[in-house]
Amino acid sequence: MRSHLHAALLRIPLNQSRLEGDNVNVKYLPLIALTVAISAHAAEPAVQNVGQSQKDAPDVSACIAKTWADKSQQQVISQNVLANGLATDVYAPGQQPPNGAAAMVRPSWKPGAKTWVGVRGDAASAGDINACL
Numbered sequence: 339m340r341s342h343l344h345a346a347l348l349r350i351p352l353n354q355s356r357l358e359g360d361n362v363n364v365k366y367l368p369l370i371a372l373t374v375a376i377s378a379h380a381a382e383p384a385v386q387n388v389g390q391s392q393k394d395a396p397d398v399s400a401c402i403a404k405t406w407a408d409k410s411q412q413q414v415i416s417q418n419v420l421a422n423g424l425a426t427d428v429y430a431p432g433q434q435p436p437n438g439a440a441a442m443v444r445p446s447w448k449p450g451a452k453t454w455v456g457v458r459g460d461a462a463s464a465g466d467i468n469a470c471l
Contacts, residue, residue: 390451396423401470
């Protein structure tokens with residue numbers, strides 16, 4: 339009795355696992371999702387290198403934010419990307435996360451430097467950033 343019941347249970351999923359008709363489109367969903375994710379990543383604005391610094395990332399981020407806020411008399415938004423301020427996006431005055439123009443402060447991979455800084459969006463602000471490096 340048990341062997342007949344077991345065989346019947348095995349037979350049902352095998353018959354239902356075949357993709358027929360409209361169900362064939364289901365197997366393409368992961369490919370479609372991957373394509374959308376890659377194209378969204380490719381649409382990110384370009385980042386221009388500003389330079390390296392011997393200073394810690396939180397100090398560089400705070401300097402950039404203070405310089406921009408003092409110069410523009412507007413609010414500047416800083417957004418931590420990594421814990422403890424190791425990586426921060428400092429948005430230019432009047433810009434909003436996530437796509438606004440920003441200074442990107444990251445840990446440096448070059449020997450002898452602690453911090454790398456790039457700018458996304460308005461490259462005219464690179465002069466203000468250089469003063470903080």
